[in-house]
Amino acid sequence: MVEAMQHMNDEMYMRQALALAANGVGRTHPNPTVGAVIISGGEVAGTGWHRGPGKPHAEVDAITMAGARATGSTLYVTLEPCSAAGRTPPCTAAILRAGIARVVYASSDPNPQMAGGGAWLQGHGVKVTANVLETEADALNRPFLYAHRLGRPYVIAKAAMSLDGKLATRRMDSKWISSELSRKHAHALRAQCHAILVGSGTLSIDNPSLTVRDVPLVGRPPLRVMFGSHAPAFHADYHFADGSVPARLYVCHENRHIADWQRAGVDVVKVDGIPLMLRHLAVDHRWQILLEGGGGLHAAFLEARLTDEMVLYQAPILIGGSDAVGLWQGTGVDRVKDAPRLVNVSRKMLGEDLLIRGRVVYPEA
Template sequence: MATPADITAMRGALALAARGLGSTSPNPVVGCVITDTAGHPVGSGHHERAGGPHAEVHALREAGDRARGGTAYVTLEPCNHTGRTGPCAQVLIDAGISRVEYAVADPNPRATGGADTLRAAGVEVRQGLLEAEAEAGNIAWLTAVRLGRPFVRWKYAATLDGRTAAADGTSRWISSAESRADVHRLRAESDAVLVGGGTLRADDPHLAVRGLDGVTQPLRVGVDTRAELPAGARILDPAAPTLLVVGEDADTGHLPGAEVLRLPLHEGRIDVRALLAELYARGVRSVLLEGGATLAGSFVAAGAVDQVVGYLAPVLLGAGPAVLADAGISTLTEALRLDVTDTARVGPDLRVTAVPTTTPKGA
């Protein structure tokens, strides 16, 4: 039975893990708190970057000899393999830790088994403390490992009547400055930011993270099947890496120096699963899908939207482009149903976060 002190320590580990969002890929975010034999916190740490020390190592370094006989609270099962760093299960054993509480089991077949190694060495091990919170905090990496493709968060901004622009095409700005700042936070937590060709040509988005210090810029991915992007597009500047995804026969001669990924087209569209497989192979574990409606429809139809974040502005237009284009849904019984997991006021807007509870037709 978890005590209030156990819960406090694990909440501290969860807060530490969140510091790694956007900088640890393709590794998970992990936090660790070490308490001594009297239950006093003596060490803490988080996984800061891929290839660097894991959370347990940082926490044990801070704790030193005070860790012997103590407890380690870890948001993810301590790893059991040697990669760029050694197995954390053995590090905990060597430090003399007597008890390990971890929140979520490691689904990575290369790293799992840490709990068994700890138990074999006589360490008391329990799993499941604040599991749901830890799962939510590491959902991108966990989804990527379980599905073998990047986690996809679809973000959009719209009026209360579901319009992303007015009838004349004007769209700046539907959402508030506070909502736009919040989107930069989402970008900073993502490995890649993805938009379609229509959005590239209509809005000329920059897609890099602004207003936040010390972030790792995500890969900017533009899906432009016919390579109609002008050479001076903002997405091509050096502020962040960029990948242009085009059809196999697209002419990219006017885009010298741009990194290009060529994929076959199906009925004029990029195959969503093929695109995600390519991004996964490049180490991308989380994608922020920012637009537009046609590309979002393709992702919904492919069953490749894992979370929806909508910024709803207190505005009515009555006409103009809708949030979502054809997603292969022709009747209400085929609708993609969502479970709202969070609502929050962001400036004058309402941010709604939801996850799918049904599988779309054809997925």
């Protein structure tokens, strides 16, 4: 009975810490979002959340608010306390100095330079409970966790499509399938990402701006990225190379057009395929990527099992035609049981459009 009550209290207070951590989403990169709550005598004595690089960590914020009440208290924090100094001193030392008796955390820190805080605290006499509401905490820090655990960014695929799954007509016309409300939502999504990725076909046909418009932008703008087998011919009127936002071409093969792009100030990187491009982006701290390509690039990512989440804006129109551009070009899957599936699906009406969003789960190979 006592253990069950303790577990219920741990989850209740951890949910408060998660709500605090959510304040930092989009503000803390490349640091994780973290929230903390200190409980003393059954009451909240201190709260905190990380506001960005160089700012106090959530634990330190909460300890400062709690003051003397931190002694003998329980600290709830959404990420394992850091055990090494970075831009700020390690939180484990601050916890020990404050006299906190017990620490409850959700996610384990995947950063090898900062991990091990829980074990360090246990070794210094602090009671530690790990992995309380870990799944919920991980959801707040997917880009951070993917970069450190998998060495690649978290990939969100975004597409506006018709009821019959078409991204464009057979003449490559796609303006505008989605509504103004959907497009505004898409710009808010862009603002949360560190790079916006298209293929060479989308770049050449649509001449996209790949910028964040009409919504607030926190931090640096997303990097414009194109991936293709080779560099397309350069045209001076391409928005991609207008210099307003940093831009980068990833190509698998060199050709004579590369020099033209470089003269226009566009970074060109040769890579051997999509996985190496993603690894290069992760090293550059581009940890959340918005994939806005056509059916070919969407197909390449799905077939490589590299699309992690999908955001689909479905308009109440029918385009039809076997030559129209579909969301997943190419052969697709042979059997329904081999199809990727969306889980944790949310649906919302944006005017006449239906927004569908979910994590992508792939069948076992």
